Amino acid sequence: MLPLPRHLAGLPGRRLALVIALTAVVAGLASAGGETGGAAATPVRAPALRVPALRASLGRAPFLAATGFPSRSASAGAACTGVAGLVCSDVVVPLDRSGRFPGTITLHVESLPAEGAERGVMMLVAGGPGQGSAAVFDIGNKDNAQLYRALFPGYRIVAFDNRGTGKSGLLVCPGLQQATSFVGQDALVAGCAASIGPGRDFYSTHDHADDTDAVRQALGVDKIAIWGTSYGTKLALAYALAYPTHVERLLLDSVLPTDYPDPYEANVLHDMTLALSNYCGASACRAATPNLTADVAAVANAVARTPARGVVRQANGSSRKDRMDGLDMLSIVVDSDLNPGLAALLPAATHAARAGNMSPLLRLHELDAGSEVTSAEELSVGLNAATSCADGHFPWDATTPIADRPARLQTAVSALPAGALGPFGSWAAGLGTASFCLKWPSTVAPTPPLGAGPLPDVPVLALSGGYDMRTPTSSARAVVAGFPHGQVLVVPAIGHSVIGADPSFCAIRAVRSWIDNLKVPASCARPSFIIPPIGAYPPATSSSRIAAPRATLLLAGRTIREAEAMWLAETLASGAPVGGLTSGRLTVEAGRSIRLDRYGIASGVELSGRLHAVGGSLPMSFEGALTVTGARAAHGTVRLKGGVLSGTLGGARVP
8 A cells, every 4th residue: 555644653453562362351350459550569470362343443533523414323223243232324414514616425423332330432433534433443343342441431332434444435545555655646546536526625624523423413423432543543633612502521542633743754753663662672672783763763864865676585485576765664664653563673674774684674565565455355455545635734725736745845844943853854754744645636625624622631641652653642731731631541662552552561451540540650561562572684605615503593583583573574564474584485374384385585595384372471482393404504303392402513512
């Protein structure tokens, strides 16, 4: 998929951060006994991991204000497929509430009744923009319903597909949906706008907020609680500004303020070094690099000047040419906050690139680009563009000819103060919505401003990951400052979409405590990595000398640790087999297993066999027997068990 303005990019299910198996999450909540799960709480042993049942989201937005056109439930009370009691209905709203442009949109709404006496309504809001909340949260799924009811006891759970997403008039722009490069994005965005037509003006966050209130009215309730994730937090805040008397409480996960995104991604770029430092902590990345933030800045600025080119080995043994520029590099970094496997590989790959070996980083670029291709049902890039470009604060106005916009943009970027884009050059502003929307037509009717407020004085909990690249913690703190009864919970080293990414249960327990009006900590203990950052890649060599048994064992160990991280990265990406850096391939198998076929990251050292995840603690632990071959290896077999690698290589027992 085309690199969207990254801090808003939505998440299909396979790319969500891993969550803990549902039954264990619920058990963890039950065992919490009202505790907050903060730093002093007893750690919970993490169970088996899987691609999340919880399909939380990320996002971008749209909205307007209801006037004289009452919404209605077209199929109120209709049963739909899923967990017992799930009700599906349609709420019909005008495309344009001003009445100047004809047409309606039918919003698909799903509602799951509370168990026992109803305490209120919790509306789940996905992100993107472009993700349909009903589709993403999938409240009809038994496991999901169990989690949501455990998190929000006594609440009716509601989710609806926003206009332009899912089953609510899905917008589809095939070319934009499948694109994987920044190059030519302006033309694809323009083509998308043309294909949607004049109705594209009515997909702003203002429109979405008004639709949200139409659904509230159709539900027949006076107040709603809202759980928003990423762009969903912007929409929740926009709703609170427009309809403050109808808000009961707000849960904001990965917070995007209503006056964002910054058109140049200045806040994201400025805070990126803080997030990178938070991920590494005092020593986690030491085996890969002495300074990840310096490596990222150096490599990104270098490939912005001269794009890197090379070949990436494929799983079938062939090679594919690849090109990576500065924006591509930043996209890898930003996307690593949704993929802990990619994050584990990033420090070593970036350090290798800074030292002149681009192969590991080019391989990550290809993996990341492949993971970006999604269906419109998962995330509508057309809706994403319509909302982002309607909401944007750009250095041009509606009267500026499209041909004049590039010059206006360049002037605005040149006028930014020193350091506004962090350690990156002015080229990095191309990551933002201003570049993305450069050729999107101006609206015929100006997008109405968001509601004037004031914000309601209600309970607010904002969750922020210390490794969140797209919605920095500074945004959460700024938003919560506007609520007298607001608080921020920071989870160190965790990326975007905290509830779905935190394997320590701290965030989930805090949410449950907050719902019960109990104390919530300001921060969590640093969670264990799912897979820790790998060590440095072995240096390239032209030597044909066979490595000694102990040296071969060390290289085999480094290959295994890299394979574990690549397995996690690919599990959260496309799930397809991936070529080894120097030889062979890795295949993601069922049951948390990895198959290696002559897989290598060091020339002449190849591993074959299977590794299986064992136990339920973190970091994940693998066991298995592998055959070691290759022109530079001491041949033999090794076994990984209990974290110890041993075997017979070159006829000798090692270690």
